[in-house]
Amino acid sequence: MAEKYVYSWGGGTAEGNATMKQELGGKGANLAEMTTIGVPVPPGFTVSTKVCGYYYSHNETLPSTLEAEITEHIARLEKNKGATFGDLENPLLVSVRSGAAVSMPGMMDTVLNLGLNDDVAAAMGKKINNERMAYDSYRRFINMFGDVVMGVDHHKFEVKLSEAKKKAGVQNDNELSADELKEVCQEYKKVYEAETGEAFPTDARDQLDKSIMAVIKSWMTPRAELYRQKEKIFGLEGTAVNVQAMAFGNMGQDSGTGVAFTRDPSLGTNEFYGEFLVDAQGEDVVAGIRTPMPIKEMKTVWPDIYKELDDIRLKLEKHYGDMQDVEFTIEKGKLYMLQTRTGKRTGLAAVKIAWDMVQEGKISKEEALKRIDGDHLNQLLFPILNPSEKASAISDNRLFSTGLPAGPGAATGQVVFTADDAVAWHKQGKNVILVRKETSPEDVAGMASAEACITSTGGMTSHAAVVARSWGKCCVVGAGDLAIDYDAKTVTCNGMTVKEGDILAVDGSTGEMIVGEIPTSASPVIAGVVDGDTEAQKTEVFKMFNDIMNWADGVKKLTVRTNADSPRDSKVARALGAQGIGLCRTEHMFFEGDRVWSVRKMILAESEEARKEAIAELLPYQREDFEGIFKEMDGYGCTIRLLDPPLHEFLPGDEAGMKEMAERMNVDISVVKEKIESLHELNPMLGHRGCRLSITYPEICVMQAQAIIEAACNEAKKGTVVKPEIMVPLIGKEEEFQILAKIIRETADAIIAERGVDVSYQVGTMMEIPRATLVADKVSGGDAGAEFFSFGTNDLTQMTFGYSRDDIGSFLPEYLDQKILREDPFQSIDQEGVGYLVERGVTLGRQGRPGLKCGVCGEHGGDPASVKFFHGVGLDYVSCSPYRVPIARLAAAQAVIEEK
Numbered sequence: 001m002a003e004k005y006v007y008s009w010g011g012g013t014a015e016g017n018a019t020m021k022q023e024l025g026g027k028g029a030n031l032a033e034m035t036t037i038g039v040p041v042p043p044g045f046t047v048s049t050k051v052c053g054y055y056y057s058h059n060e061t062l063p064s065t066l067e068a069e070i071t072e073h074i075a076r077l078e079k080n081k082g083a084t085f086g087d088l089e090n091p092l093l094v095s096v097r098s099g100a101a102v103s104m105p106g107m108m109d110t111v112l113n114l115g116l117n118d119d120v121a122a123a124m125g126k127k128i129n130n131e132r133m134a135y136d137s138y139r140r141f142i143n144m145f146g147d148v149v150m151g152v153d154h155h156k157f158e159v160k161l162s163e164a165k166k167k168a169g170v171q172n173d174n175e176l177s178a179d180e181l182k183e184v185c186q187e188y189k190k191v192y193e194a195e196t197g198e199a200f201p202t203d204a205r206d207q208l209d210k211s212i213m214a215v216i217k218s219w220m221t222p223r224a225e226l227y228r229q230k231e232k233i234f235g236l237e238g239t240a241v242n243v244q245a246m247a248f249g250n251m252g253q254d255s256g257t258g259v260a261f262t263r264d265p266s267l268g269t270n271e272f273y274g275e276f277l278v279d280a281q282g283e284d285v286v287a288g289i290r291t292p293m294p295i296k297e298m299k300t301v302w303p304d305i306y307k308e309l310d311d312i313r314l315k316l317e318k319h320y321g322d323m324q325d326v327e328f329t330i331e332k333g334k335l336y337m338l339q340t341r342t343g344k345r346t347g348l349a350a351v352k353i354a355w356d357m358v359q360e361g362k363i364s365k366e367e368a369l370k371r372i373d374g375d376h377l378n379q380l381l382f383p384i385l386n387p388s389e390k391a392s393a394i395s396d397n398r399l400f401s402t403g404l405p406a407g408p409g410a411a412t413g414q415v416v417f418t419a420d421d422a423v424a425w426h427k428q429g430k431n432v433i434l435v436r437k438e439t440s441p442e443d444v445a446g447m448a449s450a451e452a453c454i455t456s457t458g459g460m461t462s463h464a465a466v467v468a469r470s471w472g473k474c475c476v477v478g479a480g481d482l483a484i485d486y487d488a489k490t491v492t493c494n495g496m497t498v499k500e501g502d503i504l505a506v507d508g509s510t511g512e513m514i515v516g517e518i519p520t521s522a523s524p525v526i527a528g529v530v531d532g533d534t535e536a537q538k539t540e541v542f543k544m545f546n547d548i549m550n551w552a553d554g555v556k557k558l559t560v561r562t563n564a565d566s567p568r569d570s571k572v573a574r575a576l577g578a579q580g581i582g583l584c585r586t587e588h589m590f591f592e593g594d595r596v597w598s599v600r601k602m603i604l605a606e607s608e609e610a611r612k613e614a615i616a617e618l619l620p621y622q623r624e625d626f627e628g629i630f631k632e633m634d635g636y637g638c639t640i641r642l643l644d645p646p647l648h649e650f651l652p653g654d655e656a657g658m659k660e661m662a663e664r665m666n667v668d669i670s671v672v673k674e675k676i677e678s679l680h681e682l683n684p685m686l687g688h689r690g691c692r693l694s695i696t697y698p699e700i701c702v703m704q705a706q707a708i709i710e711a712a713c714n715e716a717k718k719g720t721v722v723k724p725e726i727m728v729p730l731i732g733k734e735e736e737f738q739i740l741a742k743i744i745r746e747t748a749d750a751i752i753a754e755r756g757v758d759v760s761y762q763v764g765t766m767m768e769i770p771r772a773t774l775v776a777d778k779v780s781g782g783d784a785g786a787e788f789f790s791f792g793t794n795d796l797t798q799m800t801f802g803y804s805r806d807d808i809g810s811f812l813p814e815y816l817d818q819k820i821l822r823e824d825p826f827q828s829i830d831q832e833g834v835g836y837l838v839e840r841g842v843t844l845g846r847q848g849r850p851g852l853k854c855g856v857c858g859e860h861g862g863d864p865a866s867v868k869f870f871h872g873v874g875l876d877y878v879s880c881s882p883y884r885v886p887i888a889r890l891a892a893a894q895a896v897i898e899e900k
């Protein structure tokens with residue numbers, strides 16, 4: 001039997017249903033479903049997505065059986081509707097619409113009134129005793145068919161309409177008489193002929209075939225492809241084509257059309273929300289030619305229809321168990337539903353609707369968790385730009401640039417170009433946006449003072465991105481089209497120049513930068529959870545957030561830890577639900593206050609003695625920080641990593657800094673310069689960093705182990721339950737781990753014995769060099785082996801792909817464009833390659849040491865898709881920046897639910 005490609009609905013029955021979205025598209029599947037549950041829907045048929053799939057996989061040809069199948073379904077539709085294509089007595093007119101499995105703007109828009117030609121329009125005018133309406137429908141059809149199907153510029157038709165109105169001396173379209181509209185139709189046909197080089201098709205079947213073809217072709221338009229890429233929609237067969245009998249909303253004062261949501265899509269409240277227009281077709285509502293009325297006003301205009309529509313709203317919501325977005329038309333007092341689909345909503349509405357539906361007994365808690373995504377939660381946690389002001393700024397051409405969305409939230413402030421200016425301006429009470437080509441540890445104070453940070457280079461794991469995310473600070477990186485001139489203190493892009501002090505608004509969730517002020521609104525969740533603000537804790541948002549997080553914790557299997565380097569970050573992370581620290585980057589502690597001078601002294605030291613002396617200065621600082629961290633993480637594991645970055649990162653980058661260093665160290669500036677020169681590496685990411693530092697300078701490792709264990713003993717004495725986990729970074733060979741583990745264990749055991757405090761600790765390693773994952777059993781095996789693994793997927797991605805994590809921005813857009821990559825691998829784990837190494841590392845590691853604790857601490861630990869992958873490969877925990885913790889908790893719960 002030939003494959004079935006076309007599915008009909010009408011007269012209370014349907015061949016499809018709501019579960020067939022893959023074949024019928026969302027629209028087609030729901031039209032079928034509504035028909036069978038007794039909602040009034042004009043009859044029609046769907047050409048399945050398989051036809052689109054076939055077309056693109058068979059050299060742009062259609063299945064040979066399709067034509068006959070469509071003929072058969074047209075006959076069925078004619079029977080259902082009691083009308084015939086091209087018939088002058090009772091003509092069948094149809095709409096043609098695209099519709100993929102996932103709702104997707106960017107494809108072909110609607111063609112209405114298909115089936116009209118000169119004769120049918122004349123006959124129809126007589127039959128309905130409304131010639132005006134017949135010719136109005138006809139001119140719309142020629143315009144839509146020309147524009148949408150054949151690509152004729154819509155403006156060319158508009159010009160003719162304007163001329164007709166001018167000639168008739170009227171302002172509005174609906175003031176044109178039937179004869180005048182008839183004339184417009186002829187003018188439109190001339191435009192069509194001139195632009196396409198062919199006559200306007202008069203045969204309904206010909207019109208239909210061309211429209212179906214246009215829908216199929218619209219699947220591959222750049223607009224549609226771009227949308228799929230942006231929204232990460234992959235693996236769909238294509239679009240379906242829906243052909244449906246027309247219902248006319250433009251038949252007079254007892255007709256109309258509208259769109260509505262079954263609940264408020266921006267706040268989520270359980271109220272009918274939408275608008276409608278009397279005597280209009282669907283496009284009028286969307287085009288904004290006339291101002292529609294709020295749906296509630298239908299109660300007065302058409303009370304009976306309002307009642308019917310409201311009943312359908314409740315019926316659909318009950319049936320689908322979710323908020324719906326519907327389109328409807330009223331033809332001479334009779335209501336028809338033309339579409340229902342799950343309604344798009346803001347983050348707040350998503351949470352509110354899911355939470356309300358659980359209270360209403362409509363859905364389970366697990367279902368509610370499935371319906372909320374990380375972006376939704378983000379919108380609850382961070383300030384957002386006022387949506388309508390942002391939209392109008394963008395339509396006013398104030399969009400300055402778009403980079404990578406590296407740090408959440410939104411901010412508005414005055415632009416500065418140096419970290420020092422950021423600090424100084426902030427002190428004067430100004431809100432500042434720090435714009436840099438890139439940031440380095442030297443800029444940290446400026447970043448802390450800024451409302452948002454922007455860089456023109458760097459990727460999702462660049463310094464700016466990692467630091468900003470850990471603070472929950474708005475940040476956009478890798479905005480490569482920004483031309484920054486530090487001397488002139490200007491940044492230029494998109495034909496606009498922003499000077500120091502000018503206002504810029506930044507959306508860290510989308511990467512957009514907008515010129516001028518846009519108000520932001522703050523999050524009561526953060527105020528309530530992190531700052532303990534009692535007023536904020538009374539808000540509904542706060543309550544919903546807590547409930548949802550508790551539901552997630554009840555389901556998830558993965559533990560969620562945090563990446564935190566200070567007691568302050570640890571406290572925030574605990575408040576947001578982190579259960580331990582997965583990565584404390586000790587180098588970040590070296591930059592606080594004056595500590596960097598001790599680090600610089602250590603780097604300049606000529607002898608081991610001098611180095612030890614400088615290192616000893618750092619010990620109390622580190623110990624104090626560790627005590628604070630252990631205290632905040634009472635009872636939970638804390639993974640603390642030995643120093644990781646190359647030493648040159650701690651040295652000044654400019655002449656003034658070098659001069660200051662020389663003065664402070666009491667040496668000639670040439671000594672400083674020489675040192676900087678000697679530490680210069682062609683490839684610092686692959687150079688003298690990670691465990692290689694401690695292998696060559698073991699005193700660093702000794703000092704850090706001492707600070708950690710002394711802090712643990714001090715805190716344990718006060719009654720805190722401490723669980724230190726000391727981690728060796730960047731190993732490729734098991735010997736690297738074994739040498740350092742021995743030093744750490746000897747140092748730790750001596751302190752514990754001397755203090756007589758009962759502290760137990762573990763020594764483990766990062767898995768971030770591909771080789772290490774391939775010999776993981778050797779690393780974990782034996783008495784000297786690693787007691788835990790933490791996968792550093794930032795470096796692992798860098799070294800597996802061979803892409804510099806700081807420079808991917810220069811070629812990523814092209815790689816996405818050419819579909820070499822589907823997404824930034826530093827943002828979402830590359831499951832096939834890097835993910836395979838993680839899986840392999842876990843399996844081998846546990847062969848070497850059964851039950852080995854394994855986690856991840858790369859940025860992927862806060863990415864929902866990656867979290868689900870890590871759950872699947874059996875990690876014990878994920879670790880992410882404090883403000884990503886709620887998202888990771890939710891994703892960890894969804895991973896379990898999706899497995900069922």
Ligand code: PEP
Nearest residue numbers: 768792793794795857858
């Ligand atoms: C990693 O490489 O994944 C990691 C967490 O370490 P860092 O980002 O500090 O190199």
Ligand code: MG
Nearest residue numbers: 768792794795
């Ligand atoms: Mg690393």
